[in-house]
Amino acid sequence: MRVERLSRDKIRFFLSLDDLMERGIEKEDMWRDIPKVHELFNDMMDQAYRELGFEISGPVAVEVFALPAQGMVVVVTRGRTPHPADLDELEGDDMYELEVTLEESDQVVFQFHDFEDLVQAAVSVRHLLGAGGRVYAYRDRYFLVLDTDMELNTLQQGIAVLTEFGEPSTMTEHVLAEYGKTIWNEDAIGRIIHYFS
Template identity: 35%
Template sequence: MEIERINEDTVKFFLSYVDIEERGFTREEVWNNREKSEELFWDMMDEINEQSEFAVEGPLWIQVHAKNDGIEVTVTRALANDGQMIESPFYDEDPSQLFQEQDDGTFEDIEDILKNGLNKENDWLENTFVFNDFEDVISITSRMHDYEAHTSLYAYESKYYLHVKYDVEEMDNKQKTNMFSVLSEFAKPDKITIHILQEYGKVIFESDVFSQIEKYF
C-alpha cells in the first residue's frame, strides 16, 4: 500500500488488487460487498494511523477512484483539530461522480465504503454518535431542534447510537460546528455503520428522535 500525507487533515492511499488479495479480500468483494469494503477500509485507516499518525476522529470526506490495478482513496477529516467544520474538498465535482472513471481504468458500481461520506445521489453527510446511556440523549434534546437533520436512534451492545443525516448545503459551517459541539458533550463519533445498527441493533426511534423524546419523556 502506498500512503501520501497531503496535509494535516488529508491523506491519500493507493491499494493494488494484489495488496487487497494478500489481505484476504477479493476484487469482487471490495466493489460489491458493503460489509467487506467497509472492513477493508477501516483496516487501511488503522494501518495509516500507525504509519503516518493520521487519527480518524469525527466525520470524514471520502473520494474513491477506480483504476485498472487497484483503488486510490483520498480521506479528509471533516472536523479540524480546532473544532471547525472543513468544507468538502470535492465540492467542485458532481457528487454523483465521487466514484468516477479514471483515464487508466473503468468505474465499477461500488457500495458505500463508509458511513461518514457523501451520499452518491445527494449532498448528504451521515454520521453516527455513541452515547453511554439514554439519559445523555435526553439531556441534549432541547438543544437539537435548531438543526435540520434526519435522526434515528438504536440500542446496541448496551449503548445508544444516534445516526444523523443532513444536507451539507442547507447547513452552514457555524451550524455544523455548533451541532457537533452539542453532540460531543455527551457522545463520541463512532465508525459503526447504519447497516449494522439496522440489522443487529434495536430501533428506539426510527426518525425525529428529539421530537419523539420530548413527546414521550
C-alpha cells in the first residue's frame, strides 16, 4: 500500500491486488459497511498519519477507483475540521464520517523511468496486447496508457510483462493529456517497435 499527498487536504493510496487479498477484501466490498473495510480504512489513515502527518476528523470524502487487474486507487479528501465542542459528541470509530464513491477505470496506465524501459516493454508485450496504446511524457517519466477491452487473462499476462519494465501508475490519462506531452496518441506499441527495435 502506497500513499502520497496530492494537496493539503487530499491524499491518494494505491492498493495492489495483494494488499486487498491479504485482508480478504474484494472490489465489491469497498461499497459495503463491513468490519474488514473499516479496518482497512483505519490502517490507511494510520499510514497516512505516520508517513505524511495527515490527520482526519469530521467529514471525509473517499473516492475509490478500481484499476483492471491492478488493484485500486483511493483518494481521501478532508472536509471541514469540526469545532472542539462537536468532538465531545464523537467517540472512537465515529471520529470521521465517510462519503464513498466508486468508479471503475477501463484503462491500465504504466510508468517507466526511462525511454529504453518503455521500448523493451513494448517489444515484450506486442504479441499479447497488439500495437495499440498511447504514450505521454510527464515529470521526467514515460506513461503507457492501454485500454482494457480485451480478455481478462490476456490483460493480466500483459500487465505481468509490463511490471518487469515499469510500474502501475495512479495517474489518469486526463492529467497526462492536459499537463504532460503527448508522444503518440494511437498505436504507440506498434510505433515504438517500428522506430526503435
